[in-house]
Amino acid sequence: MRSWKVAVVLAVISLLLAFALAAAQEPVRDFSQLNTRLRPGDTIWVTNAQGREVKGTILSLTADELTLEGRSGRSFGAPDVATITVRRADSLRNGALIGLGIGSGLVLVGCLANAESGDAGWCVLGAAIYGGIGAGIGVGIDALIPGKKLVAYRAPGSPGPAPARLSIAPVVTPRAKGVAVSYAF
Secondary structure (H helix, E strand, C coil), X not given: CHHHHHHHHHHHHHHHHHHHHHCCCCCECCHHHHHHCCCCCCEXXXXXXXXXXXXXEEEEECCCEEEECCCCCCEEEHHHEEEEEEEECCCCHHHHHXXXXXXXXXXXXXXXXXXXXXXXXXXXXXXXXXXXXXXXXHHHHHHHCCCEEEEEEECCCCCCCCCCEEEEEEEECCCCEEEEEEEEC
């Protein structure tokens, strides 16, 4: 009976991972579509056709040329660019929610372990206080983590990263039955 529950939990987790993979936004392949992903003032990393990476802030962006701010005022034409990467900021909300869950969850688990009839009010108060402290710590930690680097443009014909793979396989032996889940990225 227990192995059935574990299999259902693993299947649900696998589906959630598959949906996360499907939600990833593909980079544009046409240089003229860059204005849908980037705007002047964005800090980007440009990898040229020779594999050199240049970091800069976008000064101007047209359908066939990209100009970065700086001493050199470097310009890149569409044939000169292999990839363009941009860093997008992460929301602090997930850090707050994780901290809130950990802070209040620890108090509630402690209250359940030492439950007495008149302690419900103190448990709720403790969960609120430590949940707030945990949320503050979670926001602080999340603020220290830089956002994700996303590929905004990949030239046609340039190699992309290996796709993430999710595989699920049944495991049946004389002594055990289960599910093997593999996630590669």
